[in-house]
Amino acid sequence: MTAADLVQEAPYRFRIEPAGAMRVPGVVFASRELVDAADRAIGQVADVATLPGIVDASYAMPDVHWGYGFAIGGVAATDPRDGGVVSPGGVGFDISCGVRLLAADIDAAALAPVLADVMDGLDPAIPRGMGRGAVWHLPGRDELTGILTGGSGYAVERGHGVERDLLRCEDEGAVADADPGRVSERAVERGARQVGSLGSGNHFLEVQRVAEVYDADVAAAFGIRRDQICVMIHCGSRGLGHQICTDHVREMERAMPGHGIEVPDRQLACAPVESPEGRAYLGAMAAAANYGRANRQLLAEAARAVFRRAAGARLDLVYDVSHNLAKIEDHVVAGRRRRLCVHRKGATRALPPGHPDLPGDLRDAGQPVLIPGTMGTSSYVLTGVAGAPAFASTCHGAGRAQSRHQAARGVDGKNLRAAMERDGIAVRASSWRGLAEEHPGAYKDVSAVVEAAEGAGLCRKVARLVPVGVVKG
Numbered sequence: 001m002t003a004a005d006l007v008q009e010a011p012y013r014f015r016i017e018p019a020g021a022m023r024v025p026g027v028v029f030a031s032r033e034l035v036d037a038a039d040r041a042i043g044q045v046a047d048v049a050t051l052p053g054i055v056d057a058s059y060a061m062p063d064v065h066w067g068y069g070f071a072i073g074g075v076a077a078t079d080p081r082d083g084g085v086v087s088p089g090g091v092g093f094d095i096s097c098g099v100r101l102l103a104a105d106i107d108a109a110a111l112a113p114v115l116a117d118v119m120d121g122l123d124p125a126i127p128r129g130m131g132r133g134a135v136w137h138l139p140g141r142d143e144l145t146g147i148l149t150g151g152s153g154y155a156v157e158r159g160h161g162v163e164r165d166l167l168r169c170e171d172e173g174a175v176a177d178a179d180p181g182r183v184s185e186r187a188v189e190r191g192a193r194q195v196g197s198l199g200s201g202n203h204f205l206e207v208q209r210v211a212e213v214y215d216a217d218v219a220a221a222f223g224i225r226r227d228q229i230c231v232m233i234h235c236g237s238r239g240l241g242h243q244i245c246t247d248h249v250r251e252m253e254r255a256m257p258g259h260g261i262e263v264p265d266r267q268l269a270c271a272p273v274e275s276p277e278g279r280a281y282l283g284a285m286a287a288a289a290n291y292g293r294a295n296r297q298l299l300a301e302a303a304r305a306v307f308r309r310a311a312g313a314r315l316d317l318v319y320d321v322s323h324n325l326a327k328i329e330d331h332v333v334a335g336r337r338r339r340l341c342v343h344r345k346g347a348t349r350a351l352p353p354g355h356p357d358l359p360g361d362l363r364d365a366g367q368p369v370l371i372p373g374t375m376g377t378s379s380y381v382l383t384g385v386a387g388a389p390a391f392a393s394t395c396h397g398a399g400r401a402q403s404r405h406q407a408a409r410g411v412d413g414k415n416l417r418a419a420m421e422r423d424g425i426a427v428r429a430s431s432w433r434g435l436a437e438e439h440p441g442a443y444k445d446v447s448a449v450v451e452a453a454e455g456a457g458l459c460r461k462v463a464r465l466v467p468v469g470v471v472k473g
Contacts, residue, residue: 001043003035012062012456016042021264022049028060029390029456037401037444038064041071047264048076052272053084055340056333059390061347062452063399063444068092069267072346072400075393077331079340080273085261086281087270088252090343091326093245095285096292097203097236098170098322098348099370100300101381102315103222104229104307108209108468111229114311118207119426119469121306126205126299128198128473129430135196135298136160141180141188147195148180151290152320155297165297167359168317170349173297174290175325179283183240184247187284191240191291196298200434200473201404202397203235204372205303207426207469208379214461218383221365222318224463231303231315232379232465234372236324237292244288248281273328273341282326289325296320318381319368323348323396331391342391350384350394350459369459371450374398374443375435376420378466380450382459394458398446407442408433426469434473 006014006028014035016026026045028035035042041064048070049058055077064073069089078084104111111118127133136155138144146154152173153166166173198205210228213219224230237244252269255277256262261270271277300317307313326343333340351358351367358367369382377398384392413432416439420427429435453459 001046003039003042006035006042012452016046018049022046024049024054024057026060027057028064029452029458030062030064031448031452034062034444034448034452040066044071045074047268048074050264051076051078051085051087051268051270052261053078053080053082055079055338059393061393061395062449063346063395063397065399067345069265070343070345073395074345075343075347075390077340077342077391078273079338084273084341085270086273086278086326086341087268087343088245088249088281089267089269090345091245091285092324092345093242094236094324095241095244096289096322097324098292098296098320099372100233100296100320101318101370102231102300102303103224103318104231104313104315106229106311106313107227108229111311115426115469117310118306119428121310122205122303122471123428125302125306126198126471127196128471129200129434133197134194135302138192138195144188144192145180147294148183148287148290149178150174151293152297155294160301161297165317169293169320170322173293175286177283178286178290180287182280182284183244183287187240187243187247190243191238194238194240195295196302197238197295198235198299198473199238202438203473204375205299205471206232206467208232208465208467210463211378211466212464214463218365218462221362222368222381222462223316224318224381230465232370232372233296233299235295235299237288238295240291241288244284248284251277251280285326289322292322293320319370321348321368321370329391344393346396347393348396350382350388350392352384352386352388352392369394371395371446372397373446374440375438375470375472376423376425376440376467377446378464380446380461381463381465382450383462385457385460388458390458395449395453398443398449400442401444402442404437407439408436411436411439425467428470429472438472
C-alpha cells in the first residue's frame with residue numbers, strides 16, 4: 001500500500017478503499033505534496049483499519065510519517081462494546097508527550113535587552129539530554145505515586161504552580177483512572193529520577209514571539225496578542241512512559257491468541273479494552289500521562305523563576321495538551337452517540353467551541369491547539385471547529401521528513417547554531433549532534449501542514465509564533 005493507491009476525495013482528503021482484512025477505509029488529510037512525502041506510512045494507515053472494533057475510518061493527519069505500529073499522525077477509535085481493542089502502538093512510547101504554552105506579560109521589545117540573561121538562566125534551569133538531571137528528585141515508588149495519580153495537580157499542591165494552571169490543562173491536569181499498580185518497578189526506577197526534564201530528540205523549550213494573529217477575539221480569550229513573548233515546552237513522560245509501553249506491548253503479544261486476535265504487524269499488539277490486559281494498559285498509560293503533565297508543570301515553574309529573575313516578567317499558562325494518548329470519549333458516529341476508545345498518536349485533541357469539557361473562559365473560543373514547528377521555524381496556535389471529522393483531532397507538528405541519522409549527516413551542529421544566531425535566534429544546546437538531528441530540513445513545512453489541517457476542516461488558525469530563543473536536549 002503506497003501513496004499511489006490513494007483516491008483523492010477533496011482538496012485535502014484522500015481515501016484508502018477497504019481491501020483484504022481492512023474493516024473500515026483509511027482517510028488521509030493532506031495535500032498531494034504531503035501525501036507523496038508520507039509514502040511509507042500509508043500502509044500503516046491501512047493496517048490500523050484491520051483492528052477489531054474500529055469505527056468509521058483509520059485516519060491520518062497532514063504530518064503523518066512512519067512510526068511504531070501506528071503511523072505518527074494516526075487517529076483511530078474503537079468501540080469497546082463491539083470488541084474494540086486498545087493498542088499501545090496507537091499511543092506510542094512517549095505517552096502523553098505534548099505541548100505547554102505560556103504567555104508573558106512583556107513584548108519582544110522589552111525582552112530584547114535581557115534575552116541573553118534569560119537564555120543563560122534557562123540553560124542550567126532546564127535539565128535535558130540523555131542524562132539523569134531533573135527539577136524534582138524522587139527516591140522511589142511512594143513519592144512517585146502522587147505524581148502518577150495527581151499529575152499537574154499534585155505538583156501544584158507541592159508548590160510548583162498555581163490553581164489557574166489546572167484550569168488551563170487538558171483534563172484539568174490529571175487523567176482519571178490511573179493505576180500505579182500497573183506500572184512496573186523498572187518504569188518507576190526510570191521515572192523517579194527524571195521528573196522535570198526535557199529529554200532529547202525533538203523535545204525543546206522555546207522562547208517565542210507572536211508574529212501574527214489571525215483571530216483577535218479568540219487570541220484574546222487564549223491570552224495572547226501580537227508581539228507578545230511566549231514560552232513553549234514540548235516533552236513527555238520520559239523513560240517511565242517508554243518502559244510502560246514496552247512492558248504492555250509484551251503482555252498484549254502474549255494475550256492476543258487467547259482473544260482470537262490476529263494483526264498484520266506485531267507492532268499493532270492489542271487487547272480488548274474491557275479485557276484484563278486492556279484495563280491494565282489503560283491504567284498504566286493514565287499514570288504515565290499524569291507523569292507527563294507533572295513533568296511539563298515543573299519545567300514551566302523553572303521557566304517562570306528565570307523570567308521573574310532575569311526579565312521581571314510573569315508567565316501565565318495558555319494551555320497544555322497531549323498528542324500521544326488513548327482516551328475514552330463520547331462521539332456521534334452515523335447519528336448515534338457512542339462511547340469510544342480514541343487513539344491519538346502524534347495527533348492533538350481539538351475540541352470545538354461550546355464543548356462541555358472546556359473551561360468556562362475558553363468555551364466560546366474552542367480548545368487551544370498547540371502545533372510546534374521545527375527548530376528555527378514557526379509554531380502555531382489553532383482552535384477546534386464544530387463538525388470536524390476524525391473525532392475532534394488534528395495534527396501535532398511538522399512531522400519528520402528524515403530520520404535522525406539522515407538529518408545529522410552533513411550538518412554540523414556548531415555551524416547550525418551560528419546560522420540560527422545570525423537570524424536572531426539564541427540557542428542553548430546540550431549536544432552538537434542533538435542539534436544537528438533537529439535541523440529544519442529534517443522536517444516537513446509546518447505551515448503547509450497547518451494549511452492542510454485547516455483546509456480539511458480539522459481546525460482553524462489563531463496565531464503564528466516565531467522563535468527568539470531555543471533550549472534543546
